Every structure is written in structure tokens, then in C-alpha cells.
Amino acid sequence: MESLRxxxxxxxxxLELVRRDLKLxxxxxxxxxxxxxxxxxxxxxxxxxxxxxIQARPIxxxxxxxxxxxxxxxxxxxxxxxxxxxxxxxxxxVRKVYFPRAILPLATLLANLFHFAVAFAFTILYFFVxxxxxxxxxxxxxxxxxxxxxxxxxxxxxxxxxxxLNVFYEDVRFIVNALLQLAFYxxxxxxxxxxxxxxxxxxxxxxxxxxxxxxxxxxxxxxxPEVLVAGKTLASIGIPWAFFALAAITSTLxxxxxxxxxxxxxxxxxxxx
Amino acid sequence: MNAIEVENVTKVFKVLHRETSxxxxxxxxxxxxxxxxxxxTALRDISFHVPxxxxxxxxxxxxxxxxxxxxxxxxxxxxxxxxxxxxxRVATLLELGAGFHPEFTxxxxxxxxxxxxxxxxxxxxxxxxxxxxxxxxxxxIDTPVKHYSSGMTTRLGFSVAVHLxxxxxxxxxxxxxxxxxxxxxxxxxxxxxxxxxxxxxFVSHDMKAIERVSDRVLWIxxxxxxxxxxxxxxxxxxxIRN
Numbered sequence: 240m241e242s243l244r245x246x247x248x249x250x251x252x253x254l255e256l257v258r259r260d261l262k263l264x265x266x267x268x269x270x271x272x273x274x275x276x277x278x279x280x281x282x283x284x285x286x287x288x289x290x291x292x293i294q295a296r297p298i299x300x301x302x303x304x305x306x307x308x309x310x311x312x313x314x315x316x317x318x319x320x321x322x323x324x325x326x327x328x329x330x331x332x333v334r335k336v337y338f339p340r341a342i343l344p345l346a347t348l349l350a351n352l353f354h355f356a357v358a359f360a361f362t363i364l365y366f367f368v369x370x371x372x373x374x375x376x377x378x379x380x381x382x383x384x385x386x387x388x389x390x391x392x393x394x395x396x397x398x399x400x401x402x403x404l405n406v407f408y409e410d411v412r413f414i415v416n417a418l419l420q421l422a423f424y425x426x427x428x429x430x431x432x433x434x435x436x437x438x439x440x441x442x443x444x445x446x447x448x449x450x451x452x453x454x455x456x457x458x459x460x461x462x463x464p465e466v467l468v469a470g471k472t473l474a475s476i477g478i479p480w481a482f483f484a485l486a487a488i489t490s491t492l493x494x495x496x497x498x499x500x501x502x503x504x505x506x507x508x509x510x511x512x
Numbered sequence: 513m514n515a516i517e518v519e520n521v522t523k524v525f526k527v528l529h530r531e532t533s534x535x536x537x538x539x540x541x542x543x544x545x546x547x548x549x550x551x552x553t554a555l556r557d558i559s560f561h562v563p564x565x566x567x568x569x570x571x572x573x574x575x576x577x578x579x580x581x582x583x584x585x586x587x588x589x590x591x592x593x594x595x596x597x598x599x600x601r602v603a604t605l606l607e608l609g610a611g612f613h614p615e616f617t618x619x620x621x622x623x624x625x626x627x628x629x630x631x632x633x634x635x636x637x638x639x640x641x642x643x644x645x646x647x648x649x650x651x652x653i654d655t656p657v658k659h660y661s662s663g664m665t666t667r668l669g670f671s672v673a674v675h676l677x678x679x680x681x682x683x684x685x686x687x688x689x690x691x692x693x694x695x696x697x698x699x700x701x702x703x704x705x706x707x708x709x710x711x712x713x714f715v716s717h718d719m720k721a722i723e724r725v726s727d728r729v730l731w732i733x734x735x736x737x738x739x740x741x742x743x744x745x746x747x748x749x750x751x752i753r754n
Contacts, residue, residue, distance in 0.1 A: 255627040259613065266615055335610040336628055337587040410533040506590040510525065 242502045245339045252338055256346035261353060275354045276361055279313045286428065297431055298464040303371050305428065307457040310358040311387065312426055314351055315394050315449060316419045321347045322398025323405045323412040330512045340505045341498065344398040352391060359387075362460070375462055382459035382478055385487070390452045393490035399497030406508045427454055433466040433473040445479055448486035448493075455483045514599065515680050515711035516562040516585065521594030523555040523580055554580040558594075558737045560730060564679075567702075567712040569726035569743065571719070571750055577735045578715045579684060582606065585713065586682050600679025600711075603629055607684070609669030614658035618649055618668055621657050625672045639675045646697065647671035667694060674701045681705065683714035699724065719747060 246253075265272065287302045298304060325343045326333060333340060366372040405411040427435070432454050435444050445451045455478055463475035527550040555577045562568050572578045583589050584596060586604040611628045612621045622643055626636040636643075644653050647668045657665060702725055705712060716722055722729060722743065729746040731739040739746045 251632060252627050255624055255633075259616075259624055262620070263613070263615060332611045332628065334588065335607045336604055338628070408532065408534045408537065410535055414534065509588055 242339060242341065242498075246341050246345070249338055249342050253342050253346050253349070256342070257349045257353070260346065260350035264350075264354075272357050276358055279309050279358065283309060290429075297434060297466045297468055300369070300371065300464070303366065303369055303461060304431070304457060304464060306362045306365055307460045308426070308428060308453050310355060310362060311390055311453055311456050312423065312428070312449075313358070314355040314387075315390050316423070317354075318348050318351045318391075318394035319397055319401060319419060320412065320416055321351060322394070323401040323415050325398070326402050326406050326508060326512070327409075333509055334512055340508060341399070341501055344395060344402050344501075348391060348395050348398060355387070366460075371461065377462065379459050379478060382483075383456055386452050386456035386459060386483070389487045389490045390449070390456070392494050393448055393452070393486075396490065396492075396494035396497035399494075399501040403501050403504055403508065406511050422449075426450060427457065431464065431466050432458075432476050432479075433464075434468060436476060437468070437473050445482040446485065448489040451479060451482040451486035452490075454479055455486070513564045514561045514597075515564045515566075516560075516599075516713060517595070517597040518558060518560050518585075519595045521555060521558045521584065521591045521596060522553065523577075523584060523589065524592040525552045525554055526550075527552055553735055555584070555591075555732075556736045558732075560737065560740055562711055562713065562728075564599075564711055565706070565709045566728060567706055567726050568714070569722035569729045570713070570715045570732060571717075571722060571729060571747070572732035572738075573754070576732045578732050581732065582682055582684050582713070582715050598680060601630070601677075602680045602682065603673060603676045603678035605670075605673050605681065605683045607669075608666045608673065612657055612665065612669065615656055617656055618644075618647075618653040618660070621668065622653075622672055625669065626676075629673065629676055631672075631676055643671050643675050646674070646701075648694075663691070663694075670698060674698075674705075678710060680711045680713065683712065685716055685718075719751075723747060 264275070283302060283305045286305060290301060322344045325347045326340065329343055332338075333343075363372065366375075401411060401415055427450065432441070432444075435441055445454065454476075458476070458478045463477050465475065466473040558581065570578050570581065580589070583606065584591050585598065586602070586606060588606070609621070609625055611625055613624065616624065619640075622640065623633065623636055627633060644650055647664075647670070649664060649668055652660065652664065657668075660668070702712065706725075712725070714722075714726075726743045728741065729739075729743045730737060731746050731750055739749055
């Protein structure tokens, strides 16, 4: 509790660190913010083209559904890989000035959340260009907010654990990056949740909090699609309320555990750097 | 009223000869070797109080534990046993320009460094002209710090630091920066702090600097407090032994 209050007191420093991250990112680049969009946009383009090529697109407006999931996944995965190295990257500071170390992963998360906000605005714009919006604007869109919020909570919780581990074992970040790449293919990107349900894997699949959050986010932004596989229309799935609730609880739990672990070992970390 | 209270403080570092990667840790486990640990006592049972407004110099040979003492006061490390109490706003100057980023301009770094050291943004803004003038960098304040000479960087760092308005200042070897003229300015600033009643605690190898500003000297030798007394007395003792 004491540690949480201290983190709160250090708001100005958190803000300054976020500002530093954002400035650094855009300092030497001519297109500025456009660059942070480039990578996921290329991904969307490639995936859409590949799916078209092998004629495996299960839904007609495939790229819209990609937009409705890939940026949030990028936010989550970058938060983890950045969060992993945040203590090492700021070792110079950690060794010379006192501040609650817990603000470092938090500042990293907030900077990435800002990038996500830009990507989100771009997503909405794209929906309008595509004609998906305003036709499909429904009140369920509001569910995107808690979906993003709990993705951030989960990302921060895991970041605390990884940042702590990475101080002691420096190859943690390589393992994390490899796992994230692997995890990408298990996310509802190359397939829809309807296809997972068809195979009977809905419950175990959605027990993974990040999968449940991504599906919630996608189905909040867009209505359930008509999924056609082998000439058969699959039962469509809307916002998975129960699994969203489960993911919210899991994420909060992960954050509590991650923060406590980080907090308990924060003194050891400075000595290990 | 004491500004710094140190009671029976001991600091033991655990030097872990542990593997730094999971890969090598796993390899080692396979060969059934246990990680062995060594302990290193950096400070043993140190106690002293510093009343508000006193300037204390810390002397001692390299590796005697001076800097460890300072990092403990700065809350970078936690003492293994004993109690440390600090009263008032503490400014830590273990390194000038902590957190300076080479890509940022001098001005941007002033804000970054100031906030890191605990100064609110509005306060930095208010003192900005004075900070820039003190560093003597009016012409270069919008130049990225990577183009600064090392002297310019330290001057800027020192300038931010002295504008903090702290109650307690912890300083490590930073008075030896800049040319003679800048050093004079630093001493003048320290005198000003002393007059205002700030407590200064600093570590240095420069006996002249210690003699010039301290009211009291702590001599750390072989990880213990060997002497604690008036400046001239402790320094002359120190000079005899070394």
C-alpha cells in the first residue's frame, strides 16, 4: 500500500519519462507518428494479400477485422518486450537517483498506450473510409474501452514480472520475444473465433485472458461477421461477456502478483545492475 | 534538530556468482553445480547524527566504503541492518546530469533532469533563466547535449542541481568540475546554501575542497568510522596516517 502511494506521488516523473519516450521516438524521424503505424499496416497488408492468394479468407471484409485486432495485439506485445528491458535501459538512473522503480514499467506502458491511441484513431478512420462505419456504429463499441484497459492491466502485470526477471537473467527478453512471435499465430488474426468454436475449443481458447480481450475488442468495434467455411455458415459470436469478465479478473490478479513481486525485490534489483 | 540520523548501519553486499542467463543457469544445473555466494561487508556498524545546517565532508581511501555510505543515504541501496533517517527534501548528486539524454537539447534536459531530481515543472520554468545563466550556456541551450563538451554537460548538470532548493544535499566528488572560474561559482553557491541553513554531506578526495567548506569531517577507513570530528583535527590525523 505504501509503495502504491509512493508511485502516485511520483506522477510528475512518470509524466516526464513518458514525454521523454515519445520525444525520442519521434525526434529523428520525418513522418513522426506515421512510423509507429507502418509496421502493423504492413502486417495487415501482407496478411490480407496472403489470405486472398490462398483463398482462405473466411469473411468478406477481412481487413476490417484485422484492423480490429492487430493494433491491440501490437500494443500488448510491445508493452511486454519494452517492459522487459525498462530497468536495464534506465540503469544509469536507477544507480544514481532514488525513485520508486515501479514507475519505470508504468511509464513504458503509458508511452505505448499513447501509440495505441494513435493507431486506434487510424482504425476508426479506416472504418469510415471502408464504409463499415457509420453503418455499424452500435453502443457495444463502448466495450472497447474496458477491453483496452484490461489489456493494459495485464500487460503491466506481466511487465513487472519480466522486468524483474530480466535484471537477473539477461536472456529473458530473447525468450519473451520468441514467445510473443509464437503467440501471435495463436491469436484470432489468421482465423476467427467462430472457427475456433466450430472445432470445439472455445472455452480453453478464451480462458487465455489476452485472447478473450482481443475478441472482446474486435467484437465491440465490429458486429459478428458471417463466417463461411467450406460452404457452411458458422454460428456467429458477439461480445463474449463471461470470458471478458474472467479475463478482467485474471488481468487484475496478474497485476497484483506482478507488482508485489517487483516491489518485494526492488532493492535487490539496484544491487544487481 | 537532526537532518541525518544514522544508527548502527551495516551494509553487506552479496556477491552472487550466479549465472546471468537462463541458458547458462540451466547448463550449470545439469552439471550439478550449486551457485556459490560470497559476502562483502562494505560498511560495519556506522553511527552518526548530522544536525541541520552542518556541512560534513567524508574522506577515506578508495574502496573504504565512502560511496556506499552515500548511496545508502540516497536510498539507492537498503542497509542490511541499522536505521537511516533523513529529514527534509533531499537532493542527490551522485552524478551530475543524471538521466541526461544525448539526443535532447540542453533545455529539454534541464526539465528532464530537474524532474528526476524532484523539482516540479513549474518551478523549473520559473528558475530557467537563472539555471541557464549559471551554467553559462545561453548560446547553446537549444543544441542537443551530444554536441556539448564534457565540461559544458557537467556545468549544466551542476546548475540544475544547485537550483533545487533542497534541505539536505548529498554530493559525490562533483566539485572538481569545470575550470577555476566555474569552481569559484560552485563554492559561492555552496556558501549560499550554508547561509540558508541547508545540510550538506559530501564525499571527496580533494582535501582542499573538504577543508574549505566542511564544519566537520568523517573519516571512513576499512569499512568503519575511524574518526568523526572538527575538520582540521581529522584531516591532520588522516594526513599523518597516509
